[in-house]
Amino acid sequence: MTQMLAGACPECETPLSTPPMIQGETMSCPECLLTLRVDEVQDGTLVLQVVEVQLRDWGQ
Amino acid sequence: MGGKVAIVADRVSWEERQLIDRGPEHGLEVEWVNDEALCLGDEDADALKSYDVVLIRSRSYTRGGLLASLAEAARIPVLNTAAVIQACENKLALRVLLRRAGVPVPDFRLVLSRQDFRKALAELPFPLVLKPIFGGMGKRVTLLRDPDTANSVYDYVEDLGHAFEQACLVEPFLGGGSVRCLVVGREIVATARFESNGTDWRNNAAIGSHHSVVERDAPITRIVDAVVEQLGGGIYGIDLFRTGDGYVVNEVNHAPGFRAVATTSGVDVASAIGRYVREVLG
Missing domain, CATH: 3.30.1490.20 (ATP-grasp fold, A domain)
Known part of the structure; x- marks a missing residue:
């Protein structure tokens, strides 16, 4: 059975549960739809940060 | 012969995840490093010191060349090199470089x-x-x-x-889509034709285009070799337009997305990059 990771959206505080993710991967908050990046995984808990969907100087 | 690789990017997307997953097959330990939190400048800074090579995968064309310059100044091997990134991120500079070398590019003003x-x-x-x-x-x-x-x-x-x-x-406007060639080292590892999906005239993968298999023929190999001759070995997405007089180089991406090309061609591009990184490390 896959071990789930837990966290909360830093914007709307909705509790989140996900299959394993690694640092740097992103997900959408199902409640507020913001894009969240996994900055750390500490003992099965995700530390999430809101990131832009797109920046003006993206080009590669 | 170390094998610790930093992927410098603002997040881990499909391509970066593939590179991380394939790394161990080539004796590489690949980690994501946040490109917005490195604070480089001190040549003895800790941020990248523990890595044997840095793969610049920043989507930001502002960040890529700047970070590569400072990583090189700290004597860490960087792919692609700062000079190559700076040539590719400026469409005009690249065209001048290629045109001067006799590599065909579109006419422009x-x-x-x-x-x-x-x-x-x-x-x-x-x-x-x-x-x-x-x-x-x-x-x-x-x-x-x-x-x-x-x-x-x-x-x-x-x-x-x-x-x-x-x-x-x-x-x-040179219609008819483009041919995207993924180069790793000095070789083409995968090619695909990108065409408009019918809802947008542009054919960039980021917009949502139609992709199909394209045969890697002698004219494609010849022009790609000519580009690599100018830039040196590296990891490139070379975009070609076909004209009545043959292919011209539209642009070269220095941190190419490769999901569309890999999926279309069936080539494991991430493994090809892993092998190349291993080769660079010796």
């Missing part, structure tokens, strides 16, 4: 003002394409079918906040 724009419209036949010198993912690349629309479009260019953003190229 540099447009820095309304006066330049008017002259470009007079010198080149419609339909034309207006594109920013710094930019990618098809953003702001505009198809100009007639002079009336063109002049109105340029009103918006003039309204952009900075001359850096206003610097554009105008070039003939």
Whole structure:
């Protein structure tokens, strides 16, 4: 059975549960739809940060 | 012979995840390093010291070249090199470099003002394409079918906040899609044809285009080899247009997305990159 990771959206505080993710991967908050990046995984808990969907100087 | 690799990017997307997953097959320990939190500059800074090589995968064309310069200054091998990134991120600089070396590129005019724009419209036949010198993912690349629309479009260019953003190229529209060649080291590892999906004339993968298999023939190999001869070995997405006179190089991406090409061609591009990184490390 896959071990789930837990966290909360830093914007709307909705509790989140996900299959394993690694640092740097992103997900959408199902409640507020913001894009969240996994900055750390500490003992099965995700530390999430809101990131832009797109920046003006993206080009590669 | 170390094998610790930093993927410098602002997030881990499909390509970065593939590189991380395939790393161990090539004796590499690949980690994501946040490109917005390195604070480089001190040559003895800890941020990248523990890595044997840095893969620049920043989507930001502002960040990639700057970070590569400082990583190199700290004596850490970087792929691609700062010089290559700086050549590729500037569409004009790259075209000048290639054209001077006899590598075919589309005809173009540099447009820095309304006066330049008017002259470009007079010198080149419609339909034309207006594109920013710094930019990618098809953003702001505009198809100009007639002079009336063109002049109105340029009103918006003039309204952009900075001359850096206003610097554009105008070039003939070479329809029919493009051929994307993924180069790792000095070899083409995968190719695919990118065409409009019918809802947007542009064919960038980021916009949502149609992809198909394309045979890697001698003309493709010849022009790609000529590009690599100028840039040196590296990891490139080389975009070609086909014309009546053969292929021309539209642009070279220095941190190429490869999901579409890998999926279309069936080639494991991430493993090819892993092998190349291993080769670079010795």
